[in-house]
Amino acid sequence: MLTDAQLQRYARQILVPGVDIAGQERLQQARVMVLGLGGLGSPAALYLGGAGVGHLVLADGDTVAVDNLPRQLCHQDDDCGRNKAHSAAAAIAARNPEVSVEVIPRRLDEADLDACLPGLDLVLDCSDNYPLRYALNRASLRHRVPVVSAAAVRLEAQIALLDPNRNDPCYRCLYPEAGAQTALSCAESGVLGPVVGVAGSLQALEAIKYLSGCAEPLAGTLLMMDLATLEFRRLGVQRRDGCPDCGGP
Ligand SMILES: [Zn+2]
Secondary structure (H helix, E strand, O other): OOOHHHHHHOHHHHHOOOOHHHHHHHHHHOEEEEEOOOOOHHHHHHHHHHHOOOEEEEEOOOEOOHHHOOOOOOOOHHHOOOEHHHHHHHHHHHHOOOOEEEEEOOOOOHHHHHHHOOOOOEEEEOOOOHHHHHHHHHHHHHHOOOEEEEEEEEOEEEEEEEOOOOOOOOHHHHOOOOOOOOOOOHHHHOEOHHHHHHHHHHHHHHHHHHHHOOOOOOOOEEEEEEOOOOEEEEEEOOOOOOOOOOOOO
16 A cells, blocks of 8 residues: 555656556565666666665675766765665665665675575676676576676676576576676776666666566567667577576476
8 A cells, every 4th residue: 555655756657557556566565686786786776766666685795986986876975985785775765765775785605695585576686796696596596586687898788587487598598607708897898887877777677667567578588788889689598408507498
């Protein structure tokens, strides 16, 4: 049941066909983890908090550095040296004090993920390292929690929704090894703020679609975005034979 204050706060999104009161209530009942509060996680977490997703778990072990500020919108100049998950939690509380936010101010390992994932509806993978991405993939398969995965580097970004409850490929099907291509990091290769902004905003959008039911989220599709030419390509993706994580088709 939405209060008058909630009806006022969420008025514009409730008007969107398919969201309505019922979709807003579904958002408020949702429990979502944002793994990594950098360039992707900043817009993703701010939009989910702003939209009234009921419970957010924010996990990041890094501290804010001055070279994060051009793109990591959760953090202000004053936050340099502060843990990113705490900084992001403060930014969300300032935007929407209704949201319950749990902070995990450290780098998670696979055992942590096994402890965190049960009871979550969705995880947004906004992390920047492959061991963690693979650990999240295995945990998401074990606990059957879908992941909205995104990555951005230079002027390129990609996003997919990987749902173990459908016949989706898993992250390891898409990226069998952390090879030369996938190992490119923003620290080594550079990235523009709006490029990660687009990818992180799309993660929030896919999450809102999935949780509220207002539109069909990506399924069996990897969206590849060339932000230099603004060409977006949808790549049909399938489970990979012999995938060590999901076992393949
Ligand atoms: Zn797989």
